[in-house]
Amino acid sequence: MASIKVPKQKVILCGEFGVGKSSLFRRFTNNTFVTASDRQSTLGLDHFDKEYSVAGRQLRLQLWDTGGMERVASITSSYYKFAEAAVLVFSLDNAASFHVLSQHLLDIVTYAENAKIFLCGNKSDLEGSTPQVTDADMESFCEQCHNLISATFKTSCRSGEGVHEMFEDIAQHLVEANRSRLELQSIHDTESFKVLPPDESTDPPCLC
Amino acid sequence: MDEEYDAIVLGTGLKECILSGMLSVSGKKVLHVDRNKYYGGESASITPLEELFTRYGAPAPDQSYGRGRDWNVDLIPKFLMANGSLVKLLIHTGVTKYLEFKCVEGSYVYKQGKISKVPVDQKEALASDLMGMFEKRRFRNFLVYVQDLQEDDPKTWKDLDPNVCTMQQVYDKFGLDKNTQDFTGHALALYRDDDYLNQNALQTIRRIKLYSDSLARYGKSPYLYPMYGLGELPQGFARLSAIYGGTYMLDKPIDEIVYENGKAVGVRSGSEIAKCKQVYCDPSYVPEKVKKTGQVIRCICLLDHTIPNTRDALSTQIIIPQKQVNRKSDIYVSLVSYTHQVAAKGWFVGMVSTTVETENPEAEIKPGLELLGPIRQKFVTVSDYYEPIDEGKESQVFISKSYDATTHFETTCLDVLDIFRRGTGTDFDFSAVKQNLGDEDQ
Numbered sequence: 001m002a003s004i005k006v007p008k009q010k011v012i013l014c015g016e017f018g019v020g021k022s023s024l025f026r027r028f029t030n031n032t033f034v035t036a037s038d039r040q041s042t043l044g045l046d047h048f049d050k051e052y053s054v055a056g057r058q059l060r061l062q063l064w065d066t067g068g069m070e071r072v073a074s075i076t077s078s079y080y081k082f083a084e085a086a087v088l089v090f091s092l093d094n095a096a097s098f099h100v101l102s103q104h105l106l107d108i109v110t111y112a113e114n115a116k117i118f119l120c121g122n123k124s125d126l127e128g129s130t131p132q133v134t135d136a137d138m139e140s141f142c143e144q145c146h147n148l149i150s151a152t153f154k155t156s157c158r159s160g161e162g163v164h165e166m167f168e169d170i171a172q173h174l175v176e177a178n179r180s181r182l183e184l185q186s187i188h189d190t191e192s193f194k195v196l197p198p199d200e201s202t203d204p205p206c207l208c
Numbered sequence: 209m210d211e212e213y214d215a216i217v218l219g220t221g222l223k224e225c226i227l228s229g230m231l232s233v234s235g236k237k238v239l240h241v242d243r244n245k246y247y248g249g250e251s252a253s254i255t256p257l258e259e260l261f262t263r264y265g266a267p268a269p270d271q272s273y274g275r276g277r278d279w280n281v282d283l284i285p286k287f288l289m290a291n292g293s294l295v296k297l298l299i300h301t302g303v304t305k306y307l308e309f310k311c312v313e314g315s316y317v318y319k320q321g322k323i324s325k326v327p328v329d330q331k332e333a334l335a336s337d338l339m340g341m342f343e344k345r346r347f348r349n350f351l352v353y354v355q356d357l358q359e360d361d362p363k364t365w366k367d368l369d370p371n372v373c374t375m376q377q378v379y380d381k382f383g384l385d386k387n388t389q390d391f392t393g394h395a396l397a398l399y400r401d402d403d404y405l406n407q408n409a410l411q412t413i414r415r416i417k418l419y420s421d422s423l424a425r426y427g428k429s430p431y432l433y434p435m436y437g438l439g440e441l442p443q444g445f446a447r448l449s450a451i452y453g454g455t456y457m458l459d460k461p462i463d464e465i466v467y468e469n470g471k472a473v474g475v476r477s478g479s480e481i482a483k484c485k486q487v488y489c490d491p492s493y494v495p496e497k498v499k500k501t502g503q504v505i506r507c508i509c510l511l512d513h514t515i516p517n518t519r520d521a522l523s524t525q526i527i528i529p530q531k532q533v534n535r536k537s538d539i540y541v542s543l544v545s546y547t548h549q550v551a552a553k554g555w556f557v558g559m560v561s562t563t564v565e566t567e568n569p570e571a572e573i574k575p576g577l578e579l580l581g582p583i584r585q586k587f588v589t590v591s592d593y594y595e596p597i598d599e600g601k602e603s604q605v606f607i608s609k610s611y612d613a614t615t616h617f618e619t620t621c622l623d624v625l626d627i628f629r630r631g632t633g634t635d636f637d638f639s640a641v642k643q644n645l646g647d648e649d650q
């Protein structure tokens with residue numbers, strides 16, 4: 001293959017039901033917002049690719065939504081596999097959604113050991129004058145996690161504020177992480193691969 | 209749970225997850241329930257390692273096994289045929305996007321006490337000790353015949369109508385000796401016993417074509433294995449079902465299926481009843497509707513080395529044809545390793561399995577265990593093989609068969625497609641899967 005491949009990075013959204021993960025996903029895919037938790041519109045779509053350019057380097061973020069599995073059951077562990085980044089999402093108007101994050105964090109470090117982790121307080125439009133979760137709360141959470149959190153963000157899917165900045169910033173972190181890793185890692189022929197539909201042009205099969 | 213569904217699926221084993229995915233994709237409202245807290249049922253990969261040891265009542269693993277959560281150990285060993293039905297299902301449903309695979313490095317066959325590599329190219333074939341020189345020539349003629357045969361073109365049949373003649377007649381026409389027949393039927397056509405010899409040849413010819421088409425795809429062997437273990441497969445299909453609107457509930461004990469006039473109308477858990485038109489489930493949820501038709505023995509073996517005489521392959525399959533060890537069914541050996549993220553660094557997971565034929569199943573797998581070299585830890589399971597007693601048409605309860613001793617997923621897929629047809633009255637429409645599942649473009 002002669003063409004230069006744009007590295008693809010899997011980014012997953014984690015957090016309680018209702019904090020706005022699918023809304024972040026919808027902002028990412030087509031920059032829209034819907035008020036009702038309308039699952040129909042994303043039915044059948046669970047991940048989406050978008051290219052970012054950081055300091056002259058191309059990078060493709062592939063954002064994954066949970067598919068709503070967290071509502072009554074747990075998310076499959078395979079959701080986490082091969083993730084390069086995980087966004088821990090909570091809702092700024094719901095302290096409970098913030099306090100359970102340590103459980104989600106545990107899942108991430110268990111199943112996506114090498115993922116960079118980001119913290120995202122969503123629904124900033126509902127924050128008001130007496131916030132349910134303060135900046136100080138977020139800071140102390142990061143400290144408790146021994147700096148596992150690479151960056152923190154505040155977003156509003158309703159107004160769109162902070163959403164694109166967040167994904168650009170995540171892309172930047174991944175480009176930097178990639179650079180050092182690609183330099184360390186030599187290419188092995190034992191790499192795993194995806195199975196794809198057979199190439200029409202392949203030679204007729206033979207037992208040799 | 210107190211809602212009404214088109215279908216309730218019980219158990220999250222691979223077959224049930226594929227069915228759940230196909231039903232959701234077809235627009236059905238699906239509730240998918242498992243009594244366990246994890247996905248996969250019998251098809252789960254057990255993690256961490258401590259969990260596996262606990263499951264078998266063994267004392268906890270010591271330090272030498274590395275980190276427990278680096279292990280994902282399958283309870284049922286299988287590989288995917290690279291060109292087989294499961295891969296086709298994965299591709300057509302888009303579930304392939306959730307998974308990554310490695311090609312199994314080599315396939316071996318047992319002959320007179322030792323193992324030989326199944327040749328994958330002419331160089332290996334020339335050096336192979338599987339057959340003598342004249343036999344190799346006869347075998348070549350046979351392979352060329354199989355490759356060239358077109359089912360709808362009598363000119364390619366060489367005077368033997370494959371729809372009518374038996375496989376034995378085809379072997380005899382090419383003058384293949386018993387050893388070559390053994391090798392062909394068991395290591396290439398992947399039959400478990402010799403019943404096929406007296407059956408119509410077409411089925412066997414198709415199987416050999418599947419083998420060689422699969423081999424042609426990645427070169428090293430016709431088999432693929434998913435990273436992080438087979439447990440990733442049911443999870444992938446569960447996710448497909450969820451993104452098409454399926455609802456999941458784990459850790460939910462099922463007390464009974466509720467019937468009206470002999471037809472399933474719901475499922476009860478405690479005081480809750482979920483209503484439905486149909487139930488799909490594995491045999492463990494309906495003991496009164498299945499019959500035991502046999503037993504399978506499987507032995508999980510943890511090793512800290514590769515299998516002797518396999519050129520240090522990090523993944524292999526070995527087939528012991530039944531006749532070689534005076535049995536009625538083959539013994540299968542498979543090996544995967546830390547390179548598939550199923551074991552801690554430096555470790556291997558071997559599996560020996562077969563269909564039980566005697567009162568002492570552990571003795572039956574001895575020829576397989578002997579090939580492995582020193583075994584650090586062994587876990588043996590003998591499981592009953594169940595089949596439904598009816599087609600489910602009246603009760604609208606559609607039951608899958610237990611997982612058999614075959615080393616690949618062809619029978620698994622056949623069962624799933626058959627259940628789907630019985631349940632919905634139509635074949636699965638692959639085009640129902642939206643093409644906007646994201647582009648796969650490498």
Ligand SMILES: Cc1cc2nc3c(=O)[nH]c(=O)nc-3n(C[C@@H](O)[C@H](O)[C@H](O)COP(=O)(O)OP(=O)(O)OC[C@H]3O[C@@H](n4cnc5c(N)ncnc54)[C@H](O)[C@@H]3O)c2cc1C
Binds near residue numbers: 327342344348351352
């Ligand atoms: C399990 C098994 C699988 C084999 N698979 C292959 C295979 O996939 N490809 C392969 O080339 N040989 C294959 N062979 C057969 C191969 O070993 C030939 O028999 C050998 O290459 C030469 O044998 P020979 O000395 O009898 O020469 P001959 O039989 O006289 O062979 C002369 C030439 O015929 C061609 N040829 C031989 N066998 C085959 C064959 N099976 N398919 C296509 N062309 C052939 C080669 O170009 C060879 O140089 C296989 C043999 C075994 C036991």
Ligand SMILES: Nc1nc2c(ncn2[C@@H]2O[C@H](COP(=O)(O)OP(=O)(O)O)[C@@H](O)[C@H]2O)c(=O)[nH]1
Binds near residue numbers: 125
């Ligand atoms: N006001 C406000 N509502 C939001 C915001 N993000 C999401 N919501 C709403 O919160 C609800 C749950 O969002 P959803 O994206 O489905 O959450 P998910 O369960 O995490 O995927 C929906 O009704 C959204 O419209 C936001 O930034 N501000």
Ligand SMILES: [Mg+2]
Binds near residue numbers: 022065
């Ligand atoms: Mg959602």
